[in-house]
Amino acid sequence: MNGARKLSTLGWPPMDKMLLRNFILDLLQSCMFTMLGVFLLGPVAVSAAESTTGLKSVVDEFEGAFPKSIQSNGRVREFELIAAESGWGLVPPYQAGTWSYNDQIPGPTLRIKLGETLQVRLINKLAEPTSIHWHGIRVPNAMDGVPSLTQASIKSGSEFTYRFTPKDAGTFWYHPHVRSAEQVERGLYGVVVVEDPGEPEYSREWVWILDDWLIDNNRTIVDTFVTRHDLAHDGRWGNYLTVNGQHRPGYSAKPGERIRIRMVNVANARVFAPEISTVRATVIAVDGMLTESAFPLDRFILAPGNRIDVDFIVPANSKGAVLDVVDRFSRKPEVLASVRVEPTEAIKTPHFDAPSAKHFPNWNQVLEMPVFHNFVLDAERGGHYGIVWTIDGQAWPERNVVTLKTNRFYRLRFSNLSSRLHPMHLHGQFFKLIARNGQSVDERFWRDTVLIEGNESVDIGLVPLDKGNWATHCHILEHAEAGMMSVLQVE
Ligand code: C2O
Ligand code: CU
Numbered sequence: 001m002n003g004a005r006k007l008s009t010l011g012w013p014p015m016d017k018m019l020l021r022n023f024i025l026d027l028l029q030s031c032m033f034t035m036l037g038v039f040l041l042g043p044v045a046v047s048a049a050e051s052t053t054g055l056k057s058v059v060d061e062f063e064g065a066f067p068k069s070i071q072s073n074g075r076v077r078e079f080e081l082i083a084a085e086s087g088w089g090l091v092p093p094y095q096a097g098t099w100s101y102n103d104q105i106p107g108p109t110l111r112i113k114l115g116e117t118l119q120v121r122l123i124n125k126l127a128e129p130t131s132i133h134w135h136g137i138r139v140p141n142a143m144d145g146v147p148s149l150t151q152a153s154i155k156s157g158s159e160f161t162y163r164f165t166p167k168d169a170g171t172f173w174y175h176p177h178v179r180s181a182e183q184v185e186r187g188l189y190g191v192v193v194v195e196d197p198g199e200p201e202y203s204r205e206w207v208w209i210l211d212d213w214l215i216d217n218n219r220t221i222v223d224t225f226v227t228r229h230d231l232a233h234d235g236r237w238g239n240y241l242t243v244n245g246q247h248r249p250g251y252s253a254k255p256g257e258r259i260r261i262r263m264v265n266v267a268n269a270r271v272f273a274p275e276i277s278t279v280r281a282t283v284i285a286v287d288g289m290l291t292e293s294a295f296p297l298d299r300f301i302l303a304p305g306n307r308i309d310v311d312f313i314v315p316a317n318s319k320g321a322v323l324d325v326v327d328r329f330s331r332k333p334e335v336l337a338s339v340r341v342e343p344t345e346a347i348k349t350p351h352f353d354a355p356s357a358k359h360f361p362n363w364n365q366v367l368e369m370p371v372f373h374n375f376v377l378d379a380e381r382g383g384h385y386g387i388v389w390t391i392d393g394q395a396w397p398e399r400n401v402v403t404l405k406t407n408r409f410y411r412l413r414f415s416n417l418s419s420r421l422h423p424m425h426l427h428g429q430f431f432k433l434i435a436r437n438g439q440s441v442d443e444r445f446w447r448d449t450v451l452i453e454g455n456e457s458v459d460i461g462l463v464p465l466d467k468g469n470w471a472t473h474c475h476i477l478e479h480a481e482a483g484m485m486s487v488l489q490v491e
Contacts, residue, residue, distance in 0.1 A: 055369070057365070058361070058365065058366060058369070059407060059408060059463060061361035061362055063359075064358065064359040065357070065360060065361055065446075066465075067167050067168070069167065070114075070115065070165050070166070070167040071115070072115065072117050073116060075115070076163075077112045077119065078120075078121070079108070079118070079119070080102075080120070081102060081107060081108070081120055081123070081132070081190075083100075083124050083125060084099065084103070085097075086098040086105070086187065088103075096219060096221050097220055097221040098186055099126060100187045106187070106209045106244060107189060109192075110193070112192075112194055112195070113194070113196075114166070114169045114194055114195065114196050114197070115165070116165070118162070118163070120161065120162045120163075122154060122159060122160050124155065124157065125156075128179065129147070129153035129155050129156065129178050130153065130178050130183060131146070131151065131153050131178050132145045132162060132175070133145035133176070135173045135175060135305060135425075136170070137164070137166050137168070137172045137192065137288075138166070138168060139166075140164055140468070141428070141470070145177045150468070170194055170288025170307075170309075171191065171192075171193060171207075171288045171307045171309055172193075172288050172307070173190065173307070174189065174190055174191075176188050179481070181268060181477040181480070184268060184477055185213075185221070185477070187245070191207050191209060191262070191264055199355045200352040200355060201350070202258050202259055202260040203254070203257035203259060203347070203349075203350060204253060204257055204259045205259070205261075206259065206260070206261045207261075208243050208244060208261050208262065208263045208264070209244050209264050210241075210242075210243055210264065210267065210274075211265075211266050212237060212239070212241050213240040213241075214236055214238040214240075215240050226478045227478075228386050228387060231385055231386070231387040231389070231482050234269055235477065235479060236268045236269050241334055243336050243337045248337060249338075250337070250338050250339075252341070253342065254314065254342050254344055255314050255316050255318055255341055255347070256316045256347040256348060256349045257313070257347060257349070258311070258312070258313050258314075259312055259313075260309060262309050263307060266304070267304050268304065269476045269477065270304070271302065271303050271304070271451060272302040272327045272336070273300065273302065273328045274299070274300065274302060274326070274328070275297065275298075275299050275326050276323055277323055277325075279312045279323060280296070281296070281311065282354065283295055283297055283311075284309045284355060284356070285308065285355075286307070286446065286447055287307055287430070287445075287446060288307055288448075289357065289430060289445060290309075290355050291356060291360075291445040292357050292445060293444065294354040294356065299328045303421075303449060303450070304449070305423055305448070305449035314339070314341055316349070318341045319342075319343050320342075320343040322338050322339070322341070323341065324338050324339075325337045357445070363432065366411060366432075366434050366461045367434060367435060367440050370411065371412070372410045372411055373402045373410075374413040374414075375415065375424075376390075376391070376393065376415050377390070377391060377415065378390050378393070378417040378418055385482045387482060388482050389479040389480075389484035391486040392486065395483025395484070396483045398483075399487050401486070402487070402488055403488075403490075403491060404464045404489070405491060406465055406491070407463060407464075408463065409463050410462055410464070412459070412461075413458070414458045415457040416454060416458075418455070419454035421451060421454065421476065422452045422474045422476065423450065423475040424449065424450055424452055425448060426449075426470065426472050427471045427488075428468060428488075429466070429490075430446035430447065430462065431447060431461060432445075432446060432462070434460060435458070435459035436456060436458055436459075437456055464488075466490060468489075469488075470488045471485055471486075472485070472486050472488045
């Protein structure tokens, strides 16, 4: 960065200690790896190729975790999305300055079945360029929606048709990848549900899109975006929480019903940790992908970009009760939505095993694998906004491209040298969290986004399957806008 100064010299905590610790951990880990090699293989040198691309068994265990390709069944589901200023208020009758798809917030839920081809004609009636990124869907690279990387941006008054066959069933979402700190904040987002006809049927299924808005006393969206304050902190946090565009909406259900909620965090920056009062809810899918087995919801950290599919039974004895869904991430708990239980007799609860991943690798030995690349996350003074957020010292569009090969195992590290949150999102890949600050974490599910806390280092493991130039960025959209985006090239 030209003329940029390290923020850490400007009162931000110095992080040298952490660098040192990571260095020592690396050293220990590579020693352990060599020792293990010697122990297992006798005094045979571990080849460089093996140490960077992984033990064969790690790749073998991955086999079948999720499909490498999909055969389209020939059915094409066509949708049209018109991006435009809405001219209506978030809180009627006020003008809120919302922008939307098809004049609705959230945009339409695009529901298709696994094997079908999704075709979406995007018409840009905004006064500025836009694009759509299909968050979490493994698409051909040219359909990924990242201007200057995978396509040209779609100019005002023009259109673009996206077409692909999703390889995975699950809960995904779509949003612009142009000036997203403003475009997403104003309401341009929606959900894609790819149904697997083999999954059991719930009594009810809801899609809940969690967002927060920063509005002033006139209930109008505060129209200063990517402020210095947002950049020096964890992005733009709103003061008006909504589920599907409504503040504290009410839902109703019958006692005994088994419900699946597909929760999506589309907020620019806010992290949620949802809890459903008095019921035992479980998580059956994270970031669209089914988990190895269901686990208690227990205030799951739902960072920007993350999704969870929640499974719960409305207690048979809860006639007339109100179940609140509460966010517990922030110090002050906030009700997101309420479920009113109808005062009727309980229905017979459908009994089935929650859907789960067909195969999930053990990957017991991944902590012995060397780190292939350490992404350094930091901030500096400078740039258009006064602060730039960097990955490996580069601020987008400058970047240090990291190249991976398909069908090999990689351990990647994110080292956060700042005291701020960074939910890091990888386009085109699912990964497994393997360690935080060098301590093993065995999550039994895939992710496409993981929250990295201040001064934390996070290790992930993945086997790339899809070739292309994939954006990798912080999903705090203000941080991304101010440079925190890079590229993983898979060849
Ligand atoms: Cu929702 Cu580039 O991400
Ligand atoms: Cu960030």
